[in-house]
Amino acid sequence: xxxxxxxxxxxxxxxxxxxxxxxxxxxxxxxxxxxxxxxxxxxxxxxxxxxxxxxxxxxxxxxxxxxxxxxxxxxxxxxxxxxxxxxxxxxxxxxxxxxxxxxxxxxxxxxx
Amino acid sequence: xxxxxxxxxxxxxxxxxxxxxxxxxxxxxxxxxxxxxxxxxxxxxxxxxxxxxxxxxxxxxxxxxxxxxxxxxxxxxxxxxxxxxxxxxxxxxxxxxxxxxxxxxxxxxxxxxx
Numbered sequence: 001x002x003x004x005x006x007x008x009x010x011x012x013x014x015x016x017x018x019x020x021x022x023x024x025x026x027x028x029x030x031x032x033x034x035x036x037x038x039x040x041x042x043x044x045x046x047x048x049x050x051x052x053x054x055x056x057x058x059x060x061x062x063x064x065x066x067x068x069x070x071x072x073x074x075x076x077x078x079x080x081x082x083x084x085x086x087x088x089x090x091x092x093x094x095x096x097x098x099x100x101x102x103x104x105x106x107x108x109x110x111x112x
Numbered sequence: 113x114x115x116x117x118x119x120x121x122x123x124x125x126x127x128x129x130x131x132x133x134x135x136x137x138x139x140x141x142x143x144x145x146x147x148x149x150x151x152x153x154x155x156x157x158x159x160x161x162x163x164x165x166x167x168x169x170x171x172x173x174x175x176x177x178x179x180x181x182x183x184x185x186x187x188x189x190x191x192x193x194x195x196x197x198x199x200x201x202x203x204x205x206x207x208x209x210x211x212x213x214x215x216x217x218x219x220x221x222x223x224x225x226x
Contacts, residue, residue, distance in 0.1 A: 044203075090156070
């Protein structure tokens with residue numbers, strides 16, 4: 001069966017520090033991968049999606065970047081965090097585009 | 113910018129009540145409409161993926177309808193139970209250059225009181 005894991009679950013970081021959130025999917029190959037963010041009082045916003053290794057599409061201008069170094073690994077990064085980067089980040093995968101999404105456990109980031 | 117609106121924002125019902133929520137989305141260039149349930153401390157889980165106008169799907173006490181021409185979908189819960197308490201999200205995808213991207217509404221927070 002397929003599983004998705006993301007970590008860390010909780011992160012408290014100072015402004016200006018770097019960020020790395022990781023997500024891995026097991027039990028499937030060539031998944032479509034997504035990073036979503038839920039900021040306070042807002043819905044899920046698509047940040048990045050990837051249909052293959054090294055292929056990243058960015059949805060909104062922001063302080064974040066994503067990489068897909070392996071087929072089932074998706075990484076969300078920042079060189080210098082801003083206060084506005086605080087939120088709940090969800091990694092997700094799908095087989096079809098745009099098929100049902102399967103979400104990870106989420107990572108709550110607080111930037112102080 | 114694709115706008116997906118959900119109403120109401122929150123809802124409190126008593127156990128046994130039936131309830132429904134609305135999701136409105138752009139009626140042009142429709143591809144699919146998703147419903148997800150997001151329980152506290154868990155990951156969102158898909159309830160339905162709907163693609164055809166007039167489609168109606170059912171899973172246990174939960175059902176959903178879809179009207180792509182007027183751009184709305186309803187989610188119904190019959191005989192609500194406390195375990196139905198969750199945030200219900202709808203998400204819309206269109207064709208063309210937005211193909212593959214889901215735009216989520218803000219969700220409806222349902223609380224079912226015993």
